[in-house]
Amino acid sequence: MLKLKYLFDNNDLAKMILQNWSYDPESLDMFQYYRISSNAVYPFRVQGKVHLLRFAPVGEKNQTNLAAELEFLSYLKLNQYGAMEAVPSHAGKELVEAHTPWGTYYASVFKRVPGNQMGSIDINDQIVHSLGEALGKLHRLSREYTPKQAKRWTYTDVLDWMEDVLGEFFGENAALNEVEVLRNYFANWPVTQQNFGLIHYDFELDNVFYDEESRSCYAIDFDDAMYHWYAMDVEQTLDSLRDEIQPDEWEQKKRIFLQGYWKEAGDAYDMESMFPACRRFANLYGYVRVLRSGAEQWAHEPEWMSGLRARLDKAMTVKAKQFGQQQPLQLPAK
Template sequence: MMTLMNMVWGTENDLPAKEMIKYWNHEPGTLKLVRASSNFIYTFQWNSKHYYLRFTHEEDNSAENIQAELDFMMYLLEQGYETVAPVRSKQGKWIETLSTGNSKYHGVVFEQAQGEYVPLEEMSELQFQHWGQTLARLHNLSETYAPSTPARKSWVDSLQFILSVLRRHPEEHKALKEYERIEAWLSELSFGVGHTGLIHFDFETDNIFYMKETSRYSAIDFDDSMYHWFAMDITSALRDLSKQNDDESKKNIDLFINGYRSVKRLDDDYIKLLPGFQRFSDLYGFARLLRSLENLDVSVCPEWALQLKAKLDAICDRIRDGFHPHMVLKTITENNWYACTQLEVSNEQKTVFPVPVVYWLAESAYCGMTPLALYADEELVGFSVYAVDPEDRSYWIMAFMIDQKYQNRGFGRTGMDALIRTIKAEHHCDKIVIGHRIENERASNLYKSLGFVEMSRDEVEVIRELIV
């Protein structure tokens, strides 16, 4: 995301674009603004063909970084991978730099992408698989890429960028804590061959175009590409589907994953890590938005810029609300069993959660249940028990609680979400069942929001079911 101030200056009467386009052959009167976000994007024509002019302020991107992007794209084209080709200027350059007063802009031109845009809701099952296959092919080629120019940035550079922004905003305490958690988490992951490489980072439907004749997608916009875990690319590609959390979306995610796996190996361990990579993406996006709003002079901003600022402020608020400790479920051992017995709900909640943790530990030891301790980072905050029904192989969450000291912090939702993911990943089950007292409205609202559907009830208890 460019700074909002640069966006205001760069779109004023389209002056930078009108000057930048002079470096390339073009038909007068065909230059039109498409959008301005991370870059200024304009379409134009030459010899009745459509092209795209992309330029950015020097504060928002460097010529060296753009050249590294073009080098990777040309390598992909040489290997037969479908992407857009850059176009040389009249002077035979891939990148032109325009000076306007005290500002500089770096510009490039691309051919129009092959294929057609397919909205997420209109994709067929085959197209979801081909989407995954196209990303896997990109990752395979990435592993054999040896850049001749300075390499693109990596997740390490992104972390440094995040920290530099947050240091300019000391009031962002939650974001800084999230940064510390994400940095520690990434430092523990394996990296190198088979794990990391040059990824796209924004392989969503806006940046891919389907070619029916080859059953492949053509990819555009490698502007954000960086060295990162391949799983990060999968996470960003599936972001919109993951948010929907319905049966159709889950099926489509599986189709994408199966397509990816038909081309490149993807271990289940990395599937479990996707929520963590989404947290990195959220934090990185948050820092970019904070930077984009810096030094904004509202006195000279047009109305559209003020409206955009309000929209970006709201997005920052939403992301900020999502910063929370990393929820981890751990087995009960000799080191934490006693601490678990000290967990308690409030006195008011004991009518709906009357059984103490020590009872559940004893019953689990003799009745084949699985007790788990819930940690927020390294702090014990809750407890859960689940078991399998031997008749229909459904998994029952027998107990779930957050200690009274840690309630009203969002741990109930994030903890239950972590428990659902754990059961699904460990047992590949079809459904998860949970019960709660009729009067427990907090539990009822939480479970409904997570997709649990009421199946039955009696005078005491409601039974809910989640298809996974």
């Protein structure tokens, strides 16, 4: 999540950055449908087709990670995987460093994927199975992928980053202890080509679109990708899916998802024993990102920002419940 000071709508900034690409001038009224979270995203059209401008301040992003994301997306396209596709700028660059009166920004443009966001549709068994297949195929392709130019960061890099951020805040001893608990615990996990590789990390329903015509899924927002155990992706997806499923249907839907997943991912292995530690990693990472995002405060903040702070504080309290607990976590089978 970006620092809160970057969450303000800035049409002039978006228009200035967009000059690096082709666009239909009359489509800029679509900017009203912008969203800002980990990036600012503004929709527009090129020859009538919807595209998305994505940008963020350079201080909020790692250039190597962004380049690695784009390289992985090119690999997925070559392998006919349903994912967002980058569009080169006038200068032939998929990643533009734009200098503006508001600072320097990293920017890219992507074609809109087909279908509808899965968080906005009714999810039946076939769609759940397709979601599992999409994640399983992503992991199968990841096993075969070797970056040629840039490599995404690893879970250990993320733990290091969290430790650095937490060191800037007084009284975050429980969160710092959680970093060490997870660092020591993951050090004992087996790392194999089958269970570890480049994951999406945020393969949640808001980042997956389902196309009714092709009956297939398309993934967006690879901005959080990292090297981790594939179980991390599966846990994150199931956690997102659970929110959309009736409790009495959950076990059936979970089984259908995993059937689709293993159909594409290959031979099944003990993954569910890895979920509790993966959930703790996700909670810690979310906590630290929100802590950093809201560190600065100002007098007379707009009402939407005050409301957002309240929601974020509540979410942080939930995520922090297990911090530092030393209860035994089962090691996955080797």
